[in-house]
Amino acid sequence: MSEDHGHDHAEIGPEDEHPGLQWDVSLSERAKRSLAMHELLIEKGVVTNEEVETASNNLRRRTPADGAKVVAKAWADPEFKQRLLDDAREAVYELGYSLAHDAELSVVENTKDVHHVVVCTLCSCYPSSLLGPPPDWYKSFAYRQRTVIEPRSVMREFGLELSQDIQVRVVDSSADQRYLVLPERPAGTDGLTEEQLADLVTRDSMIGVTNPLSPEGAPIS
Amino acid sequence: MNTKFSPGQVVRVRPDAHDGHHRTPWFIKGKMGRIHSVAGEFFNPESRAYGGDGLPKQLLYAVEFEQRDVWATEYRGPDSDTLVVDIYEHWLVKAN
Amino acid sequence: MPGVHDRGGWPTDEMIDRSDHIWMDWEYKTHALVGALRFRELMNTDELRRGIEAIPSEDYEASSYYERWSRSLETILTEKGVLSTQEIDTKVKELEGRWESDS
Numbered sequence: 066m067s068e069d070h071g072h073d074h075a076e077i078g079p080e081d082e083h084p085g086l087q088w089d090v091s092l093s094e095r096a097k098r099s100l101a102m103h104e105l106l107i108e109k110g111v112v113t114n115e116e117v118e119t120a121s122n123n124l125r126r127r128t129p130a131d132g133a134k135v136v137a138k139a140w141a142d143p144e145f146k147q148r149l150l151d152d153a154r155e156a157v158y159e160l161g162y163s164l165a166h167d168a169e170l171s172v173v174e175n176t177k178d179v180h181h182v183v184v185c186t187l188c189s190c191y192p193s194s195l196l197g198p199p200p201d202w203y204k205s206f207a208y209r210q211r212t213v214i215e216p217r218s219v220m221r222e223f224g225l226e227l228s229q230d231i232q233v234r235v236v237d238s239s240a241d242q243r244y245l246v247l248p249e250r251p252a253g254t255d256g257l258t259e260e261q262l263a264d265l266v267t268r269d270s271m272i273g274v275t276n277p278l279s280p281e282g283a284p285i286s
Numbered sequence: 287m288n289t290k291f292s293p294g295q296v297v298r299v300r301p302d303a304h305d306g307h308h309r310t311p312w313f314i315k316g317k318m319g320r321i322h323s324v325a326g327e328f329f330n331p332e333s334r335a336y337g338g339d340g341l342p343k344q345l346l347y348a349v350e351f352e353q354r355d356v357w358a359t360e361y362r363g364p365d366s367d368t369l370v371v372d373i374y375e376h377w378l379v380k381a382n
Numbered sequence: 383m384p385g386v387h388d389r390g391g392w393p394t395d396e397m398i399d400r401s402d403h404i405w406m407d408w409e410y411k412t413h414a415l416v417g418a419l420r421f422r423e424l425m426n427t428d429e430l431r432r433g434i435e436a437i438p439s440e441d442y443e444a445s446s447y448y449e450r451w452s453r454s455l456e457t458i459l460t461e462k463g464v465l466s467t468q469e470i471d472t473k474v475k476e477l478e479g480r481w482e483s484d485s
Contacts, residue, residue, distance in 0.1 A: 094474075095449040096408040101473035102455060103411045105465055112418040120417025121410050167427075169326055171348070186311050186390030188431055189447070201403055204447050206389060207396040213313065213356075214391040217363050222398050232366040235353075237390060240309050240346050240372040241427075242325045307432040312384035313391045335432035337462075357391065 127162075127197040129268035132245060135160060135195060136271065137263035139172075140250040149247070150174060157195065164194045167241055174247045175273070179232045182220065182273030183244045184212040192243040196268060203272065213237055223274040225286050236273075246273040253280050287327060289345055290375055295321045297349060298381040299373060307335035310377045314369075318381050319351035322370055330374070345375040386439040387431075409448040416455065425458055433457040 092100075106112050135157055139146035149156040153170040157163075164170055170192060173181040185191065186209045191199035202208055212219050216235045217227060227233060236244050248270040254262060257280070267284070270277040276285035291297055301316035309331055325348055329340030353367040361367070419425040433454025434442075442450065459465045 092406075092408065093446075093449060095445065095452040096406065097474045097477060098456060098470055099408045099412045099415070099448070099452040101470050101477060102452075102459065102465060103415055104477070105469060105473050106415065106419075106459075111424065111464060112415070112422060116418040116421055117411070117414045120421065121414035123417060124410065124413050167329055169328075171323075171325065184390075187309065187387055188434070200400075201447075202398050202400050205399065206392075206443075207394055207398050209389045210392040210394050211396075211398075212390075213369055214353075214360065215362065216367070219398060223400075229364045232368065233363065234350070234368045234370060236348075236370045237311060238372065239311055240325070240331070240374065241328045242346065242348070242372050307428065307435060311390050312388045329428075331428040331431075334426055335428035337429065340426075340428070360391075 124193075124198060127193065127195060129196050129266075129271065130263070131162065131197070132192070132195040132268070132271045133263040133266035134259075135162070135245075136247055136266045136277075137259045139247055140254075140262050141259045146247070153245070162195055164243075168194070169242045170194070170245060171242050172245050172247050173234075173236060175249045175276075177231070177249065179234055180227055180273065181234050181236055181244075181246050182212060182216050183236045183238060183246060184209060185238045186210075186213055187237075187239055190238040190241075190243060192245045192271075194243070195245060196271060200268070220274055223269060224284060225275050246271050248273075248277045251277055251279050251285055287324070287345065289324055291321045291324075291347060291378060291380075293321050293323055296381045297321060297347075297378045299349070300377050300379060302377075304332075306332065308332050308377075310373060311371060313356060314349075314351065314371050314373070317351055317356055319349040319355070319371075322348040322350040324348075325372055328374075346372055347375065347378065349373050349378070385435050386437070386442045387435045406448075412448045412451050412455065416451065424462070424464065425455075429458050430454050 107114050138160065139149050145156065149172050153172045154164055157170065175181055189199055189204040191203060193199065213235050216233050220227065238244050248266065251265060265278040267275060267277060269275040279285050296318060298318045299310065299314050299316060325346040327343035328346050330344045334340030348370050351369045353361040353363060353369055354365050356369055416425065416430055430451065434450045436457060437450060437453050456470065460467055
């Protein structure tokens with residue numbers, strides 16, 4: 066890996082304002098090979114620049130606010146909630162969300178008796194069609210290794226301590242089914258609109274490592 | 287869908303070491319669990335990973351295991367805690 | 383012995399690092415390339431995963447997430463004859479030359 070810090074880096078090129086200079090020579094070998102493959106594949110017409118741009122935009126199209134909308138609607142509308150639990154693909158489509166290629170979506174409901182937490186031990190499978198890309202920690206070795214064997218200790222790190230009376234159900238999304246946690250609706254939220262409810266739904270509560278926010282704004286622990 | 291197993295049924299995961307790509311995590315192999323739900327039919331990753339078309343589609347099940355059965359004393363939590371893993375039909379056998 | 387990717391339950395004392403790194407341009411491009419190849423049906427997710435799982439253990443553990451994707455992409459594309467290692471080597475040198483002369 067080249068560590069040549071002795072020379073000045075290129076001035077920021079054109080309109081490309083992506084963080085992380087495209088042509089920084091201190092990039093790792095693998096990073097350079099990725100950029101090389103990118104240029105080669107477009108040169109050879111294997112893919113077009115537009116196709117790559119589209120895929121790049123798709124990666125960032127969704128954010129946790131999208132998942133929060135789905136959860137808020139499920140909290141506000143019991144019939145939608147049932148449809149969501151029965152056939153998540155169809156239900157989220159009602160809100161304009163379609164799932165990636167051959168994956169399916171399963172929504173698992175947290176209740177006063179059961180708390181779910183989702184992991185992918187084998188790689189990084191995640192409901193990105195609803196939440197956007199997974200956080201780095203979800204893809205980390207520590208999370209992948211620990212969550213299946215010590216979920217309560219992992220959740221404790223995130224500030225969530227669950228009573229021994231609550232069953233913790235870890236879900237390892239080991240195949241092509243993606244899982245989204247439907248957190249329990251916080252107490253004291255009866256008067257809230259769907260938009261206000263959505264503001265309580267954090268990304269981490271839809272993975273299951275935390276609970277959603279209370280109306281006062283603190284995560285429910 | 288012609289499912290071999292139904293929700294509630296007790297099954298065991300094959301203990302096989304599989305040379306090549308497969309989606310059955312090591313810690314669940316040989317373990318006994320209960321079918322939680324039928325996830326549906328999916329392309330077979332074991333052939334698709336090598337350029338095959340992944341047909342015929344395989345049935346996938348969400349199988350629920352007791353943490354105590356998976357990790358024995360290494361699991362530090364209540365006996366009611368469980369672990370759900372999605373497993374393909376050909377990795378499961380009926381348990382008695 | 384489980385594959386290096388098959389990590390559930392592996393012992394560790396590591397705490398979960400909750401910081402988010404800034405995405406580099408090359409990482410977006412790597413992810414997007416796989417997406418475009420999938421769209422063109424030239425590559426599928428199972429092949430990507432298989433390519434990642436084939437990375438030697440030490441390298442798997444020393445690589446970042448998208449470095450693993452990059453390795454897998456190269457494995458799969460060269461296997462399919464879409465690109466050759468030599469072509470990629472040559473292009474890397476060309477890019478390095480271009481970057482050098484820009485500064």
